[in-house]
Amino acid sequence: MGIGRNSAMLLKGIVVKAYNSYYAVQTDKESKIVLCTVRGRLKQARFTLLVGDQVEYTVSSGQKGSIEAILPRVSMLKRPMVANVDQVVLTFACRHPDFSLQIVDRFLVLAEASQLHSVLCFNKVDLANRQEIEQVADMYRAIGYPVLIVAAKQHEGIEDLRRLLHDHISVFAGPSGVGKSTLLNAIEPGLLLKTGDLSEKIGRGKHTTRHAELLSLIGNGFVVDTPGFSFTEFIDMAEQEVRDCFPEFHELQAPCKFSSCLHDREPQCGVKKAVLQDEICSSRYENYLAILHEIQANKKGYRS
Numbered sequence: 001m002g003i004g005r006n007s008a009m010l011l012k013g014i015v016v017k018a019y020n021s022y023y024a025v026q027t028d029k030e031s032k033i034v035l036c037t038v039r040g041r042l043k044q045a046r047f048t049l050l051v052g053d054q055v056e057y058t059v060s061s062g063q064k065g066s067i068e069a070i071l072p073r074v075s076m077l078k079r080p081m082v083a084n085v086d087q088v089v090l091t092f093a094c095r096h097p098d099f100s101l102q103i104v105d106r107f108l109v110l111a112e113a114s115q116l117h118s119v120l121c122f123n124k125v126d127l128a129n130r131q132e133i134e135q136v137a138d139m140y141r142a143i144g145y146p147v148l149i150v151a152a153k154q155h156e157g158i159e160d161l162r163r164l165l166h167d168h169i170s171v172f173a174g175p176s177g178v179g180k181s182t183l184l185n186a187i188e189p190g191l192l193l194k195t196g197d198l199s200e201k202i203g204r205g206k207h208t209t210r211h212a213e214l215l216s217l218i219g220n221g222f223v224v225d226t227p228g229f230s231f232t233e234f235i236d237m238a239e240q241e242v243r244d245c246f247p248e249f250h251e252l253q254a255p256c257k258f259s260s261c262l263h264d265r266e267p268q269c270g271v272k273k274a275v276l277q278d279e280i281c282s283s284r285y286e287n288y289l290a291i292l293h294e295i296q297a298n299k300k301g302y303r304s
């Protein structure tokens with residue numbers, strides 16, 4: 001430590017928002033925000049310092065702080081760029097927009113590929129048949145994913161969701177219009193996030209992508225609201241990688257004849273057998289094959 005150079009006390013905090021030349025850092029204990037610049041020797045870090053990073057900083061004079069060190073990063077999410085995210089709450093509407101198992105599985109693959117712990121949140125249950133959505137929820141619970149069925153507008157299930165966010169950095173992701181911002185406002189009314197109808201949103205143009213910001217929850221924990229997107233693509237993924245994003249395949253693929261088995265056209269495949277015996281849900285297997293074939297078609301396109 002720089003003895004004498006800076007007699008100010010070293011404090012710990014987390015970057016909650018990045019501006020052009022300074023960072024909003026929330027202190028560990030009091031959840032007070034301090035605006036910080038980056039120390040000279042850490043200047044190159046300006047390009048790598050992310051929202052979500054834990055930092056050490058000093059406050060020498062007045063209110064302004066100076067970031068002295070970045071603590072080791074546990075994880076990094078690329079879209080949105082946030083460090084140290086521990087879980088993603090994949091949010092979907094039971095209706096309006098229509099529920100789709102295919103979209104759920106495609107988002108789950110993206111989350112698994114980023115090695116994030118996923119929670120599924122099925123919102124707008126007030127518009128749907130609860131029994132039907134419970135069946136879908138049970139299918140995902142059997143795989144090991146926690147599932148919450150909620151209605152943000154009616155404040156139903158909000159307490160369970162709040163409990164799950166406690167002490168975590170959680171990113172809310174999912175298609176547009178499913179109610180992510182409405183849910184966050186229900187959890188923490190002070191957030192005052194913008195919500196709206198799909199029809200109103202179409203006119204907003206392309207510039208709705210805001211910079212990621214950690215929103216602080218009373219009690220402990222942070223959430224990140226993201227603009228919805230529906231276009232999911234997997235072209236940077238390897239075939240084996242997609243296969244590994246389906247956790248229920250892991251144990252059942254032991255009997256596969258080839259360890260490289262992609263559970264598609266190969267003979268003696270444990271996963272295909274499990275699908276036939278209803279041990280693996282056929283919608284999951286079909287959605288897997290669709291992604292696999294997209295990746296394969298894309299590879300072929302490059303070769304020719």
Ligand SMILES: Nc1nc2c(ncn2[C@@H]2O[C@H](COP(=O)(O)OP(=O)(O)OP(=O)(O)O)[C@@H](O)[C@H]2O)c(=O)[nH]1
Nearest residue numbers: 124151152153176177178179180181182195196228
């Ligand atoms: N019926 C019903 N409507 C809801 C519920 N939750 C949200 N909505 C409505 O759904 C619409 C979209 O909600 P938002 O919270 O803006 O959706 P979003 O997921 O944040 O959308 P993007 O920001 O575009 O990604 C709004 O009109 C909400 O009032 C719910 O539980 N039930």
Ligand SMILES: [Mg+2]
Nearest residue numbers: 180181194227
């Ligand atoms: Mg929103």
Ligand SMILES: [Zn+2]
Nearest residue numbers: 256261263269
């Ligand atoms: Zn196989």
